[in-house]
Amino acid sequence: MTLRVLGVDPGLTRCGYGVLDAGSGRSASLVDVGVVRSSPEDGIDLRLLEISRGLEAKIEEHAPDVVAIERVFSQNNTSTVMSTAQVSGVAILLAAQRGIRIAMHTPSEVKAAVTGSGRADKKQIQTMLVKLLKLDAPPKPADAADALAIALTQLWRGPGPVRLDGAGRARTSAQAVWAEAERSARRARESSTSRF
Amino acid sequence: MTLRVLGVDPGLTRCGYGVLDAGSGRSASLVDVGVVRSSPEDGIDLRLLEISRGLEAKIEEHAPDVVAIERVFSQNNTSTVMSTAQVSGVAILLAAQRGIRIAMHTPSEVKAAVTGSGRADKKQIQTMLVKLLKLDAPPKPADAADALAIALTQLWRGPGPVRLDGAGRARTSAQAVWAEAERSARRARESSTSRF
Numbered sequence: 001m002t003l004r005v006l007g008v009d010p011g012l013t014r015c016g017y018g019v020l021d022a023g024s025g026r027s028a029s030l031v032d033v034g035v036v037r038s039s040p041e042d043g044i045d046l047r048l049l050e051i052s053r054g055l056e057a058k059i060e061e062h063a064p065d066v067v068a069i070e071r072v073f074s075q076n077n078t079s080t081v082m083s084t085a086q087v088s089g090v091a092i093l094l095a096a097q098r099g100i101r102i103a104m105h106t107p108s109e110v111k112a113a114v115t116g117s118g119r120a121d122k123k124q125i126q127t128m129l130v131k132l133l134k135l136d137a138p139p140k141p142a143d144a145a146d147a148l149a150i151a152l153t154q155l156w157r158g159p160g161p162v163r164l165d166g167a168g169r170a171r172t173s174a175q176a177v178w179a180e181a182e183r184s185a186r187r188a189r190e191s192s193t194s195r196f
Numbered sequence: 197m198t199l200r201v202l203g204v205d206p207g208l209t210r211c212g213y214g215v216l217d218a219g220s221g222r223s224a225s226l227v228d229v230g231v232v233r234s235s236p237e238d239g240i241d242l243r244l245l246e247i248s249r250g251l252e253a254k255i256e257e258h259a260p261d262v263v264a265i266e267r268v269f270s271q272n273n274t275s276t277v278m279s280t281a282q283v284s285g286v287a288i289l290l291a292a293q294r295g296i297r298i299a300m301h302t303p304s305e306v307k308a309a310v311t312g313s314g315r316a317d318k319k320q321i322q323t324m325l326v327k328l329l330k331l332d333a334p335p336k337p338a339d340a341a342d343a344l345a346i347a348l349t350q351l352w353r354g355p356g357p358v359r360l361d362g363a364g365r366a367r368t369s370a371q372a373v374w375a376e377a378e379r380s381a382r383r384a385r386e387s388s389t390s391r392f
Binding site: 043044045046048049052072073081082085086087088089090092093095096097101102104 | 239240241242244245248268269277278281282283284285286288289291292293297298300
């Protein structure tokens with residue numbers, strides 16, 4: 001059975017989601033990507049309800065095996081961090097209510113897994129997503145791309161943290177995985193060539 | 197119809213709840229008080245689910261008109277602030293799903309409303325709760341007492357912030373309300389005495 005991951009980039013104005021299916025080897029295919037929005041003009045209760053309903057609909061539609069959520073830190077951006085934490089609580093609860101496993105990844109773990117550097121910028125992540133998922137263009141807005149990156153991190157890394165070396169490079173990055181897959185494919189071609 | 201308030205002091209290990217009914221004038225009567233717990237040995241998903249189920253049961257049991265929740269600030273205590281925010285998000289969502297109005301009060305608004313000082317300690321709050329709600333002993337643990345104080349703040353102050361003067365004293369504190377009620381009762385006795 002194919003492992004399906006829902007990645008969530010928690011946010012109150014735009015909550016990114018991205019659904020990926022694990023492919024053969026370490027490939028992955030895009031199932032769905034987008035954002036659930038709530039209006040800044042509404043109160044926090046209506047906004048959390050809107051985000052909850054949107055995420056709930058995506059969980060019901062895609063029935064993921066795992067929900068992977070970006071871990072929020074309080075030192076990041078104090079003005080929005082509390083509402084981001086509230087949305088992450090809602091996302092975790094929605095998964096828990098359905099008995100779906102959850103996983104949390106920090107932003108630098110996600111960057112490291114997808115680009116090979118824990119300090120990669122948004123553009124590098126988008127470039128890697130386009131390449132790895134064979135997309136025509138980067139997913140937009142950035143929150144949607146981030147959610148896909150979180151899902152990809154989960155597919156490759158599982159629940160454990162990505163280990164970084166001293167320079168902030170991941171021990172096993174998406175680039176390394178990609179390179180390994182190309183090497184493996186080349187070996188397969190070469191071995192089939194030599195066999196016939 | 198009596199206004200009923202559920203106060204919530206969000207927390208992952210102990211989430212305090214307190215239910216009060218508005219009485220005549222500015223009195224209030226205790227309906228229920230306690231804490232919903234989750235085990236620190238469980239994962240965040242199971243813990244949020246336990247807290248959610250516990251709060252949900254209290255909302256269903258008491259059918260409050262308003263759910264008043266302590267507003268969490270990211271600068272308070274960074275080690276627990278994210279999980280506290282997640283629990284507050286869950287409490288807000290439970291109210292919103294049932295169309296119950298929510299209100300948020302900061303810790304200093306609650307202290308000011310109940311004791312007259314935005315810098316009161318826990319003991320002062322508990323002493324005022326015993327006096328105002330005619331209890332035999334302070335509600336325990338502290339999270340339960342805090343939830344009652346939040347509910348009381350909501351009964352007296354409504355959704356707006358309590359205004360503090362330069363010395364951190366509330367313009368209208370519980371003590372002032374209490375004194376006013378006593379004055380009013382004295383006036384009533386005096387006027388009935390002079391009438392007969």
